[in-house]
Amino acid sequence: MTRARAAVFASGTGSNFEAIMNAGELNCDITLLVCDKPGATVIKKAEAFHVSTFVFDAKTYESKAVYEQEIVEKLQAENIEWVFLAGYMRIVGPTFLNAYEGRIINIHPSLLPDFPGKDAIGDAFRAGVKETGVTIHYVDEGIDTGPIIAQEKVLVKEDDTLDTLKNRIHQVEHQLYPRVIRQLTTK
Numbered sequence: 381m382t383r384a385r386a387a388v389f390a391s392g393t394g395s396n397f398e399a400i401m402n403a404g405e406l407n408c409d410i411t412l413l414v415c416d417k418p419g420a421t422v423i424k425k426a427e428a429f430h431v432s433t434f435v436f437d438a439k440t441y442e443s444k445a446v447y448e449q450e451i452v453e454k455l456q457a458e459n460i461e462w463v464f465l466a467g468y469m470r471i472v473g474p475t476f477l478n479a480y481e482g483r484i485i486n487i488h489p490s491l492l493p494d495f496p497g498k499d500a501i502g503d504a505f506r507a508g509v510k511e512t513g514v515t516i517h518y519v520d521e522g523i524d525t526g527p528i529i530a531q532e533k534v535l536v537k538e539d540d541t542l543d544t545l546k547n548r549i550h551q552v553e554h555q556l557y558p559r560v561i562r563q564l565t566t567k
């Protein structure tokens with residue numbers, strides 16, 4: 381049986397990328413990291429795992445359609461079947477979505493549909509909710525809106541600071557994402 385090939389997309393630290401790489405059996409091979417931030421820490425992490433990287437700077441392209449077309453060509457040339465967004469801070473456009481429909485997955489640090497957007501943990505903390513969590517979902521044209529695949533709750537403790545809450549949410553992410561990837565890529 382041939383194993384599916386997958387790409388992770390990330391823009392920053394890459395703790396989820398690292399957790400996915402360290403998770404062991406996934407039923408797919410992560411063969412590419414795509415990053416839109418030259419110099420991001422996640423690039424060094426990919427190199428340490430001997431995963432090839434495609435780094436681009438959106439500012440140097442005429443439009444989203446142009447850079448997404450280049451990404452799609454790269455993914456297709458490398459026979460990538462699945463795309464896992466892990467802290468990729470860009471909205472996916474129609475060029476990419478149409479080429480990989482139903483094959484682009486995202487992780488988001490809240491219980492969607494609550495707290496979409498860039499600062500989900502901070503927004504939940506400041507709202508004073510008693511529980512928040514992590515969502516893994518299919519990507520559609522909206523921001524953090526596609527069909528939900530899995531969610532896990534994280535309770536907010538009385539003495540939580542933003543940092544302690546962030547840490548617990550990230551720990552849940554690092555367990556949940558590999559588990560969901562394993563399930564999705566089981567043929």
Ligand code: GRF
Nearest residue numbers: 393394395396467487488489
């Ligand atoms: C994670 O909290 C993820 O849910 C969100 O961006 C963050 C990325 O963190 N989409 P890292 O780069 O994986 O450490």
